Amino acid sequence: MGIQCTVYPSHDDASRAVADCISTILREKPTCVLGLATGSTPLEVYAELVRRHHDTGLDFAGATTFNLDEYVGLSPGHPQSYAHYMNEHLFGQVNVDRGRTHLPNTRADDLGQSAEQYEMLVRSAGGVDLQLLGIGTNGHIGFNEPGTAEDSVTRVVDLAASTIRSNSRFFRDESDVPRRAITMGISTILRARKIVLLATGESKADAVADAVTGPVTTGNPASFLQNHADVHFVLDAAAAALLPERC
Numbered sequence: 001m002g003i004q005c006t007v008y009p010s011h012d013d014a015s016r017a018v019a020d021c022i023s024t025i026l027r028e029k030p031t032c033v034l035g036l037a038t039g040s041t042p043l044e045v046y047a048e049l050v051r052r053h054h055d056t057g058l059d060f061a062g063a064t065t066f067n068l069d070e071y072v073g074l075s076p077g078h079p080q081s082y083a084h085y086m087n088e089h090l091f092g093q094v095n096v097d098r099g100r101t102h103l104p105n106t107r108a109d110d111l112g113q114s115a116e117q118y119e120m121l122v123r124s125a126g127g128v129d130l131q132l133l134g135i136g137t138n139g140h141i142g143f144n145e146p147g148t149a150e151d152s153v154t155r156v157v158d159l160a161a162s163t164i165r166s167n168s169r170f171f172r173d174e175s176d177v178p179r180r181a182i183t184m185g186i187s188t189i190l191r192a193r194k195i196v197l198l199a200t201g202e203s204k205a206d207a208v209a210d211a212v213t214g215p216v217t218t219g220n221p222a223s224f225l226q227n228h229a230d231v232h233f234v235l236d237a238a239a240a241a242l243l244p245e246r247c
């Protein structure tokens with residue numbers, strides 16, 4: 001157990017390393033199940049995968065995907081919805097079968113039931129082979145904010161004030177940021193066979209150091225990743241700045 005870290009000089013180098021992991025699993029297991037993340041951090045990973053699809057024929061046809069989370073209150077066509085993000089940056093640009101791409105349905109009348117169904121869907125697909133994660137400055141993974149229990153499953157959550165503030169950069173005004181989301185839980189994420197977390201930039205350095213070297217605590221949800229057997233943190237130098245030399 002423990003988290004393996006690799007540090008790259010730049011965000012682009014780290015993104016290419018993550019694209020390598022995803023490309024490898026697509027080649028080795030064309031029917032793989034990918035767990036996907038949104039946010040600004042993985043944008044270059046998706047751009048690189050799209051380039052590889054066009055340049056080398058990287059094939060998504062057999063893959064199934066499950067996104068970690070989706071805001072409540074935004075239509076799938078809203079420019080800041082994660083459905084729109086995925087369509088724009090990956091799904092609309094590669095040969096993935098759209099019937100096999102999944103995001104939590106946050107338009108259902110019964111959001112609790114919708115979350116339960118999503119959890120079951122991930123399980124019935126045979127589990128996630130490779131889960132891609134980002135990390136919030138407060139240590140959140142998906143929208144599992146500090147205080148989330150390790151046994152949490154897919155559910156409706158309230159976003160932390162710090163997350164609303166941080167994500168307001170994508171919206172006209174902080175008041176436009178949705179207050180709720182459906183997110184996979186910590187236990188949902190930990191069931192993935194392999195986990196790759198990409199973190200870049202100095203704003204993530206504290207959360208990364210706490211997750212890797214601190215105690216396993218609900219105070220930093222990413223620290224639960226220490227309990228997984230195959231977790232790799234792919235970092236740029238800025239995000240790794242507070243880690244000890246050897247970790």
Ligand SMILES: O=P(O)(O)OC[C@H]1O[C@](O)(CO)[C@@H](O)[C@@H]1O
Binds near residue numbers: 134
């Ligand atoms: O990559 P960013 O934009 O820094 O976001 C970090 C994390 O925050 C979220 O965007 C949710 O706020 C996650 O999806 C992401 O992993």
